[in-house]
Amino acid sequence: MKMTAAKALLQCLKEQGIDVVFGYPGGSILPVYDALCDFPEIRHVLVRHEQGAVHAADGYARVTGKVGVCMATSGPGATNLVTGIANAYMDSVPLVVITGQVATTMVGTDAFQEVDITGITIPVTKHNYLVKNANEIPLAVKRAFHIASTGRPGPVLIDLPKNVLQEEITYTNPTDLKLLGYRPTYKGHRSQILNARDLIMKAKRPLIYAGGGVVSSDGAKSLKKLAETISAPVVTTLMGIGSFPGDHRLALGMVGLHGTKYANKAVTECDLLIALGVRFDDRVAVDFKSFAPNAKIIHVDIDPAEIGKNVRVNVPLVGNVSTVIESILENLNNKQEDEWLELIEEWKAAYPLRYEAGVELKPQFVIETIRELTNGEAILVTDVGQNQMWAAQYYKAKGPRTFISSGGLGTMGFGFPAAIGAKIGSPEKDVILITGDGGFQMNMQEFGTAMEQGLSIKIIIINNSSLGMVRQLQKFYCDGRYSAISFHKNPDFVKFAGVYDALGLRVREPGELRGALEQALSTDGPVIVDCIISEEENVFPMVLSGRPLNEPIEG
Amino acid sequence: MRHILAVLVENNPGVLTRVAGLFSRRGYNIDSLSVGRTEHPNVSRMTIVVEGDDLVLEQVTKQLHKLVDVIKINDITSEEYVDRELVLVKVGADPAVRGEIIQIVDIFRARIVDIGQRTLIIECTGDEGKISAVIESLKPFGIKELVRTGKIAMLRGHKFTSLNEFKEEE
Numbered sequence: 001m002k003m004t005a006a007k008a009l010l011q012c013l014k015e016q017g018i019d020v021v022f023g024y025p026g027g028s029i030l031p032v033y034d035a036l037c038d039f040p041e042i043r044h045v046l047v048r049h050e051q052g053a054v055h056a057a058d059g060y061a062r063v064t065g066k067v068g069v070c071m072a073t074s075g076p077g078a079t080n081l082v083t084g085i086a087n088a089y090m091d092s093v094p095l096v097v098i099t100g101q102v103a104t105t106m107v108g109t110d111a112f113q114e115v116d117i118t119g120i121t122i123p124v125t126k127h128n129y130l131v132k133n134a135n136e137i138p139l140a141v142k143r144a145f146h147i148a149s150t151g152r153p154g155p156v157l158i159d160l161p162k163n164v165l166q167e168e169i170t171y172t173n174p175t176d177l178k179l180l181g182y183r184p185t186y187k188g189h190r191s192q193i194l195n196a197r198d199l200i201m202k203a204k205r206p207l208i209y210a211g212g213g214v215v216s217s218d219g220a221k222s223l224k225k226l227a228e229t230i231s232a233p234v235v236t237t238l239m240g241i242g243s244f245p246g247d248h249r250l251a252l253g254m255v256g257l258h259g260t261k262y263a264n265k266a267v268t269e270c271d272l273l274i275a276l277g278v279r280f281d282d283r284v285a286v287d288f289k290s291f292a293p294n295a296k297i298i299h300v301d302i303d304p305a306e307i308g309k310n311v312r313v314n315v316p317l318v319g320n321v322s323t324v325i326e327s328i329l330e331n332l333n334n335k336q337e338d339e340w341l342e343l344i345e346e347w348k349a350a351y352p353l354r355y356e357a358g359v360e361l362k363p364q365f366v367i368e369t370i371r372e373l374t375n376g377e378a379i380l381v382t383d384v385g386q387n388q389m390w391a392a393q394y395y396k397a398k399g400p401r402t403f404i405s406s407g408g409l410g411t412m413g414f415g416f417p418a419a420i421g422a423k424i425g426s427p428e429k430d431v432i433l434i435t436g437d438g439g440f441q442m443n444m445q446e447f448g449t450a451m452e453q454g455l456s457i458k459i460i461i462i463n464n465s466s467l468g469m470v471r472q473l474q475k476f477y478c479d480g481r482y483s484a485i486s487f488h489k490n491p492d493f494v495k496f497a498g499v500y501d502a503l504g505l506r507v508r509e510p511g512e513l514r515g516a517l518e519q520a521l522s523t524d525g526p527v528i529v530d531c532i533i534s535e536e537e538n539v540f541p542m543v544l545s546g547r548p549l550n551e552p553i554e555g
Numbered sequence: 556m557r558h559i560l561a562v563l564v565e566n567n568p569g570v571l572t573r574v575a576g577l578f579s580r581r582g583y584n585i586d587s588l589s590v591g592r593t594e595h596p597n598v599s600r601m602t603i604v605v606e607g608d609d610l611v612l613e614q615v616t617k618q619l620h621k622l623v624d625v626i627k628i629n630d631i632t633s634e635e636y637v638d639r640e641l642v643l644v645k646v647g648a649d650p651a652v653r654g655e656i657i658q659i660v661d662i663f664r665a666r667i668v669d670i671g672q673r674t675l676i677i678e679c680t681g682d683e684g685k686i687s688a689v690i691e692s693l694k695p696f697g698i699k700e701l702v703r704t705g706k707i708a709m710l711r712g713h714k715f716t717s718l719n720e721f722k723e724e725e
Contacts, residue, residue, distance in 0.1 A: 122573055123580055127623040130568070147623060180565060180718075181626040305617035308610070 005134040006031035006165040009098070010039045012141035015173060018069050019043060020060065020424055022053040026073020027113060029100030031165035045424065045453060048445040050077050052417040054084025054097065055443070059421030061093050062404050063379060065218065067149050068421065071098035075113030078159075079120065083411060085155045086124040090408025091239060092216060094153035096144045097125075103163040104132050118159050126154030134167035139174045146177055151184030152303040153216055184302060188317045188324035195315045196274075196298045196328050203272035203296075205340045206232040209255065212239030212407065213277015213301055219322030220244065220400040223276065226325050231336040232274065233344050235263040237284055238392055240277070241403040246376070246396025252344070253353070253396070256284035257543050258389045261351035261552055264543070266344060267292050268550040275299045277321040280310040281408070286549050300324045351541075351554070353393055361510050363387065363462045363533050367394035369513055370432060370460070373521065378430035379404065379422050383415030383439030385469035387462040389539040391434040402429075413442030416459065420446060423455045430458070430521060437463045437490055444496070450526045451500050458520045459528045461493055464535040472538050477545065486535075497528040504528045557586060558612050559638065559708050561716040562601040562619065563627040566592065570624045574601065577622065583607065583615050587705030595718050598626065602707045629716040631708060638708035641680045643668075644690065647697035648675040659692045674699060 009032060020043045025033045036044055047053040050072040057068030072081050078099040088095045102111040118130045127147050129140045144156040200206060214223050220243050227234050227250050234244045235255035244251055252263040273295040285291040288310045299313040300321050307316045317324050355364040367390050376398040382388040382405040397403035404422055406414040419433040440461055450457055467485045474482050497504030503523050505516045520527040541552035564570050571590060578585050586604035593600045605615055619625050648656055656675060660667055665679035679689045686703060
């Protein structure tokens with residue numbers, strides 16, 4: 001079939017089952033937008049800034065498990081995507097990013113809106129392509145989707161020069177990917193699975209440490225089965241929230257810098273750490289040498305490079321986390337170590353998450369109330385900073401893909417556009433954004449996008465008129481010399497919603513909260529709930545720099 | 556410890572940038588890197604000499620493997636192998652000392668590949684030790700210019716780092 005390369009590109013997207021693309025047009029990518037007129041089955045979500053497009057595609061991918069697709073023009077359009085690409089790379093989110101490029105005859109001449117985006121994105125993509133031959137577009141797209149969605153997922157960028165997009169080609173659906181150097185391992189090594197089972201049966205204090213890999217391998221059910229079979233308590237990373245029901249009797253919540261004290265104590269005192277789809281990140285392990293000092297470690301991950309990178313392990317298991325858990329579960333007997341579980345219960349009782357409820361509106365109370373009103377059935381999207389940590393601690397997400405947060409890169413401004421993608425990916429669910437006044441202002445231009453697309457997103461601004469997490473760092477590490485953390489002139493967020501003809505509500509006192517949230521949840525369209533809290537509020541527990549993981553300060 | 560990695564890569568534009576960028580980005584030290592085509596037109600072979608302990612090498616290898624263009628990696632350091640470098644040296648060579656230089660060239664089984672009025676270009680191949688020895692011997696005559704390739708290496712006997720073997724494995 002003869003068609004322009006731009007049409008062939010969209011035909012490829014269609015064949016990949018893509019029905020929504022987030023993007024922003026421009027000169028070099030004009031041929032694609034022209035062809036889009038002939039593909040009404042592909043919904044294009046026009047954002048207000050390219051960063052919004054890539055974060056939205058990211059949120060969409062995290063919620064649906066499908067590949068998120070976004071596109072932008074060359075030059076500034078492409079560079080505006082870079083933060084979002086890096087964000088997806090750090091959190092292993094499958095994206096296909098399409099950028100326009102100046103004509104091949106102009107490449108390398110510093111042409112108008114020319115930038116070497118494949119060069120720029122090498123360190124933050126799983127792979128990328130600059131396609132100079134129009135006939136290679138179908139193969140490049142097919143490879144891109146394959147690479148993005150298999151193995152350890154990640155973003156793949158395809159850069160398409162304008163004249164290449166305009167060429168007429170004979171479209172054929174390629175059958176052979178011809179990727180000589182790309183073959184992920186899915187099944188765990190047989191003898192290591194036996195070793196893992198052996199360690200599990202011998203352990204007196206087993207603990208599961210679950211991360212994003214459990215979610216992305218759709219392994220939540222397997223994880224629950226494993227935990228219940230061996231009665232092992234489960235700590236999760238930020239990325240692993242939702243991989244195990246937050247209200248389960250074996251759930252210990254989040255581990256790490258702002259994790260629960262009992263989760264961190266469990267890590268320090270366990271004799272077997274079953275690490276599933278995690279990477280012993282420095283926000284969790286804090287000090288690699290003293291992490292889980294008494295434990296043998298089983299590490300399951302699909303990326304061989306993560307195994308042994310930060311921490312030495314006893315049983316390395318490369319493979320799909322879900323598949324490997326199922327293999328371990330074969331012939332695994334039930335067991336229960338009562339002494340260990342009793343100790344855990346003691347810690348849970350002695351060191352609960354707590355805050356002082358009083359006359360002031362507390363952010364923890366806001367999250368708890370949302371949990372209660374939604375019964376944990378909503379998709380909670382967070383921004384980055386204190387709001388994120390309170391959400392992580394108090395929401396106790398029930399299922400996978402219901403807690404969406406920027407983990408590895410910690411990208412402020414991620415929350416709102418990601419919530420847009422999440423709502424488009426999962427329209428039947430309530431989508432609630434927990435954000436701060438800082439992070440929201442980084443991408444609040446997307447309110448227009450949300451209105452235009454008719455997206456019922458509930459935006460909860462935890463508003464302390466300052467950069468709370470930075471303030472907290474300065475309080476503890478700079479002797480309270482506060483520098484550049486106060487917003488003396490914030491917009492009135494209620495009025496801000498008003499200018500888009502949307503509902504805005506303000507909550508100053510605990511008594512006003514429930515009513516406002518109920519009103520927000522029952523209103524169609526985007527709603528802002530501006531929750532005013534004290535700037536003095538800190539996130540506890542907090543493991544201070546250089547201190548052991550199991551000795552956080554608790555406020 | 557120094558390791559010699561034989562790396563087969565798909566001969567795509569940017570593959571050298573991807574590999575070199577990986578080393579600098581992750582803080583690994585490359586001693587030398589040489590790259591050229593193989594018997595397969597679509598496959599290039601890199602010989603990378605890298606400094607590091609076993610842990611570093613494990614990471615280098617695993618991270619290299621994550622590059623989609625990297626097909627195969629062989630750390631040949633602990634095996635029997637042949638390695639070679641090539642050097643071109645331009646030395647000052649007044650008629651009075653030419654005889655002496657030619658003697659040195661003969662001893663090392665090197666070759667003179669250019670004769671100028673006051674200079675000679677000497678070509679020498681060999682392992683690292685021999686190349687260094689040649690350079691040392693020529694220093695007294697005044698080295699005007701020197702260029703040397705990185706190391707290339709190949710396993711001895713019936714052991715391969717090639718695409719054919721890779722296909723047989725499957």
